[in-house]
Amino acid sequence: MLNCRDVTKLISESLDRKTTFVEKMSLWFHVMLCGFCRRFRNNMVAIQKMVRKHDINPEQSKINSSDSLSDEARERIKILIERNK
Amino acid sequence: MNKPTNIDPSQWLELHGNTLFAYAMSVLRNRDLAEEVVQETFLSALKHLDQFRGGGAEGAWLMGILRRKVIDQLRSRARQPISLESEDSLVGSLFRRNGHWSNSARASRSMKLDRLEAEEFREIFAKCFQGLPKSQAATFLLKEVHEQSCDEICKQLAISSSNLYVLLHRARLRLAECLGVRLTKKDA
Numbered sequence: 001m002l003n004c005r006d007v008t009k010l011i012s013e014s015l016d017r018k019t020t021f022v023e024k025m026s027l028w029f030h031v032m033l034c035g036f037c038r039r040f041r042n043n044m045v046a047i048q049k050m051v052r053k054h055d056i057n058p059e060q061s062k063i064n065s066s067d068s069l070s071d072e073a074r075e076r077i078k079i080l081i082e083r084n085k
Numbered sequence: 086m087n088k089p090t091n092i093d094p095s096q097w098l099e100l101h102g103n104t105l106f107a108y109a110m111s112v113l114r115n116r117d118l119a120e121e122v123v124q125e126t127f128l129s130a131l132k133h134l135d136q137f138r139g140g141g142a143e144g145a146w147l148m149g150i151l152r153r154k155v156i157d158q159l160r161s162r163a164r165q166p167i168s169l170e171s172e173d174s175l176v177g178s179l180f181r182r183n184g185h186w187s188n189s190a191r192a193s194r195s196m197k198l199d200r201l202e203a204e205e206f207r208e209i210f211a212k213c214f215q216g217l218p219k220s221q222a223a224t225f226l227l228k229e230v231h232e233q234s235c236d237e238i239c240k241q242l243a244i245s246s247s248n249l250y251v252l253l254h255r256a257r258l259r260l261a262e263c264l265g266v267r268l269t270k271k272d273a
Contacts, residue, residue, distance in 0.1 A: 003184025012254040016228065016235050017246075036186045043261045046198040050210070051229050054203040058111070058214035058230070067107045069098075073120040077127060078098055084131045085094050 002026055004037055011041045015048060092134065092143060097127055101144050105151050112155050112226065114219055122158055126151040156241050159223050173218070173255045179262060193265040201268075213263035221256035224249055 002010070007030045010023055019027070031038045050056060069077070105126060109119035130137075130150055137146050179190045198206065214222060227238045239246050 004186050005180045005184040008258060009250070009254045012257050013250050015257075016250055016253055036191055040261060043198070043264070044257055047210075047257075047260060047264070048229060050198055050201075050203075050206050052232075054207065056203075056207055056210055056230070058211045058226070067110045068103045069106045069120060069123065070116070073124070074098060074102065077102070077124050080124065081094050081097060081127055081131065084128060 002030055004030075004034065007031070007034070007037045008040050011037070011044055015044065092137060094127075094131055094134075097130075097143075097147065101147050104144065105147060108148065108151060109155055112223065113158060114222075118158060122151065122154045125154050129154070160241060160243050173221075173259075175262070176255050176258045179258060190262070193262070193269060197268075198264075209264060209267050210260075213260050213267065216263055217256055217259055221252050221259065224252040225256040225260070228253060 007027065010019065010027050011031075013019065014023075014027065031041055102123065105123045106119055109122045110116065113119050113122065126147060130147055133150075137143070179187055181187050201209075214225070217225065223242065224238060227233045227241070228235070233241075235246055235249055239249055242249075244252075
């Protein structure tokens with residue numbers, strides 16, 4: 001019998017690869033009985049849907065933050081560009 | 086050979102420097118490495134100016150080069166063995182020794198993601214994503230955001246498919262946990 005940790009692994013893998021018939025059955029059986037794993041599965045599917053539907057890119061939300069090149073790097077790169085132009 | 090007339094490398098740093106850096110930083114999480122990658126990107130672009138066909142957006146072209154440099158960087162990091170043997174401690178705390186959910190994990194409530202506004206989700210998700218360990222973040226990004234196939238990701242990061250599944254599993258457990266906590270706080 002699979003425990004919950006194994007089941008969450010299988011739920012995760014079912015998003016990444018084709019699962020076998022036996023895997024599908026044991027997943028279905030466990031999720032039917034276990035509310036916590038059912039919740040995990042629903043959350044996983046919901047996260048994937050939200051990311052795709054709204055074109056979420058966690059990288060882009062950081063662009064307006066304090067992440068800019070340091071003055072030293074800026075100087076160094078400027079010189080390199082002028083030299084190699 | 087004619088150089089495209091609409092390209093001016095001396096403007097690159099001003100126009101694209103911070104955008105490129107922010108991208109590199111968000112994936113690599115290391116200022117020195119990110120700055121190095123941006124520098125390499127500009128140098129490589131200068132060397133291959135003839136490959137840039139005018140008309141296309143210069144920024145997109147530079148971003149394409151940067152992405153490849155970032156992936157190279159991730160790959161060289163992945164070659165330094167990703168410590169899979171060591172259990173991810175946060176993920177470990179979600180389960181009891183026998184593999185059943187721990188009490189704290191049981192106590193969290195289910196997420197009503199469909200009721201969330203896109204902007205709200207974007208903000209919370211970005212925060213949770215920033216909390217992922219680097220190797221997990223890299224795999225989740227390539228798989229779910231860039232929607233690359235597992236084969237491609239394994240090749241790029243030079244890891245086996247079973248390692249990829251482990252990293253994605255951990256990333257998802259962490260994201261679910263983090264989103265759960267933040268959403269519960271918001272409701273309270």
